[in-house]
Amino acid sequence: MSRSLREVVFVDGVRTPFGKAGPKGIYAETRADDLVVRCIRELMRRNPSLPADRVDEVAIAATTQIGDQGLTIGRTAALLAGLPRSVPGYAIDRMCAGAMTAVTTTASGIAFGAYDVAIAGGVEHMGHHPMGEGVDPNPRFVSEKIVDSSALVMGATAENLHDRFPHLTKERADAFALASQQKYATAVAAGQIGPELVPVATRSTEHGWGLATVDEPPRPDTTLDGLASLKTPFRPHGSVTAGNAAGLNDGATGCLLAAEDVARELGLTIGMRLVGYGFAGVEPEVMGVGPIPSTEKALARTGLSIEDIGLFELNEAFAVQVLAFLDHFGIADDDGRVNPWGGAIAVGHPLASSGVRLMTQLSRQFAERPDIRYGLTAMCIGIGMGGTVTWENPNWEGVEK
């Protein structure tokens, strides 16, 4: 048989407002799987021309796949969301790049011809599932020095980056963090962030039902002085603080992917066209540099160069780790192409969900920016990896060179 690769498009993306993890967070009494269900239902409501039985796969990522994030969450969330029983689903894990991997994996299936339409997303309820819950690292990691003992503590890997790149100072990290908060606040005020949010009814046995409609983590009143005074929990007199890193958060994301011809047949909007992707491994103790080789890989395989990228949506697990990326590619700390609407330092980073937040945000910027042809979403991943997905703006009005 002969076959041809199909173009894959990102149709639409949504997310729940992100919450602060912990007993006082907005989602303290809300189940993780219910957050996913809200995203799936909202995707179906926003795209009424898509018949539910045309969804060929539901891939949902979670780092800790137990309890309300267990039981093959892609399948169970699909059932709970009311999708037909004929729609299959699965759970997927690549730590912080879970949702990103859900997208690349289902997109590959679409390109290959195994699916027409897929839902991909992720969730992390870090209040219900603190980082490292239930892990049992093999003692060989340490005995054979397979990884450095700091590799499993993400904040420690960020401190290691400051060691490796002494010119990426705490002051630069704090300045980047402050800008993230400010850019996020500006985007919210401009109504750029908000339309992609799915309101979530939040239960509290003490206070009654509420409705989450906005992100809980941002600190719009952040100042440089305030950032400078924060503790450095991972190392005495270190550089990494709660202010220049993403917090511990709860939230879920979801997006709709389709073969481009199917999207047109069904009358679905085309938010972005998938160009390529790459994943790469690095030394686990400096996992934050992961996006550098993954980006180089993704670009090399698609014949693009870093200069072709007009918008960067980089996950801000730690400011220093984004700075390392920018430094490598010769991009200024405050380059306007980078995270124009702020990033995870402001909005939060519910681990496995974040990849689709980056994509949704990029897609919404593409709609506003017909002058830009290519964008990139990238993130670092625990145990030393990076992931990059490159996208083309279907609204681009330029001329092919």
Place this chain on the structure above:
Amino acid sequence: MRDALFADEVVTHACVRFVRVPGLAGEIALITIDNGHDHTRPSTFGPGGLASLDAALDEVAAHTPAPAAIAVTGKPFVFAVGADLSGVPAITSADQAREIAEAGHRVFRRLKDAAVPTFAFVNGAALGGGLELALHCSYRTISGGAFVAFPEVFLGLVPGWGGTQLLPNLIGIDGAVSVIVENALAQNKTTPGPRAAELGIADAVFEPADFLERSLEWAAGVLRGDVVVRRPEVDRLAWDDALARARQIVQARTRNASPGALRAVELLDLARAGAEGDAFTAGTTAEDDALTDLLMSDELRAGLYSFDLVNRRAKRPAGAPDRMLARQVTKVGVVGAGLMASQLALLLVRRLEVPVVLTDVDQVRVDKGVGYVHGELDELAGRGRLSPDRLNRLKRLVTGSLDKAAFADADLVLEAVFEELSVKQQVLAEVEAVVSAECVLATNTSALSVTEMAAELQHPERVVGLHFFNPVAVLPLLEVVRAERTDDATLATAFAVGKALAKSCVLVADAPAFVVNRLLTRFLGEVTAAVDAGTPVVVAERALEPLGLPMTPFELLSLVGPPVALHVAERMHEAFPDRFAVGAGLRRMVELGKASVFSGPGVVDPDLAGIDAGDSPLTAEELRDRAERALAQEIRLMLDEGVVQAVQDIDLCILLGAGWPFWLGGISAYLDRAGVSEAVTGQRFLPKGVASLPA
């Protein structure tokens, strides 16, 4: 007073949050009503709960800026299930009763009279006062998984926190009659959310998965004017016909013996003036009067007593052994393949989902029995009650055998053969020869001695009586008979099986005819004796009408079947010749093969002419008095004999096995309040206040 009355109130708290909804300028004051327990303890309104809602509405009123709307919703799976009735037994005066009635009106009315639109988001069960709370709001959404009902009339009350006035003025009188009267008197039928929306009780229905989010979005649409709620105009000309229908239902179901049902119809009549302004004030005042009268009525107190028996005592049978002693039942044998045995086999296979083997004396009967069960299963599947896979599973589990050796690995064998002691003894001996020493042997006798049946067996301790009631699939009672030598493991297994069969089990001693048949036979014996003595059949037929029993004595006789009734009467006459007569008329009916004394409605069968030709007829009142006195005497004797643990068990049996109405409290509450028990036995069955007004 509040504290003293409702000392144990599980208070339903009302918590307010001011929420922002996308697309809406102002805030919505979202009130959650939640008693702090999970869905197994639904939220109710007692004085504390009403005060909390009142305070929440104060908080909303004091909030600046004023919210755009007020919305009320419940904890997961439950909106609210009505008034907290746990404190009712402590209400001793009409003033106290009125205060409760008025408090509900006062607080709920704040939602109706609020300065901003009000919404009820009915996320789960909304019963009684919970539904009334929702009806006071300007708009309602309902979850596809929710259900609503007004159970008040079933209990002997009225939906008197606005329900009788608001519902007919929202959905029309005919729908209101269905919900308030007809459904309540049809075993408390509830209305699912989508149907409630069709009836007009709710304005919009949303799926449970995102019910609250969609409700808030919908409310924002209503407030913006984007969503327009259209309700059909209430047809004022429909009142007379609907009320006539209501009266017919009340007459048919209660024989007008329940003051609550009659009062509800009166209040619905009043609602024709509307539910606004002075009309609503007049309507709610009439509701206050009705609630006060009913809360201070013996009928309601008896109704609550009955409700408690059926919902609590029935679930924790008095005297049952530790359930841990029960043996697992993985296969069941049924001896006999007649109609009763086949019905039991059907019930057993559907509920226990284990192999059920039927035996009988010849292949034709066995095939007929198995065929009956398979046919019933097919019919259930045809009605969509069984999936094809489940149908296959259940049919495969039911088999027949001529050889009792098929019982060898059974854990329970139930015999349902001809009602003759020697036959049953022989059957049990044959079964014992093939089964294990632990296999429980159960007999479905209606009047024979279980102890005698077991006497000749090697292991009489594993014999127990399981007395089912016809129709087996419908009547919820199971009398579990402990014979003299029945051991605890056998008894525990019997209770476990009964529970698995979804029956309410009552432990009874191995006394003649146990509880229900003994009382009904005594009662019917008085009626047939009166007819023998010359009381006209039509007089006897209607003599008990004031009690509001579900059927007349002769309807009961036809249901039981004259041959069975005669058999039991003869057995009882043997046991207690001075109290149980065997009516000559009954004997004649059986001889002539008559299933009923009537050949047509109210027409005595000409073949039975003269059965009431005696020369000392009783009036209806005299017969009723005699029947009531006989019941009181028999109950006292049964208690003295230790047939049951307490009179509550007799009442439970009568409620569940004979279907006698709640307002009689089984029967002892009625006999106490009518003074019959004291006149006959010198004492009450229950202290004042238990199933009646306190002293």
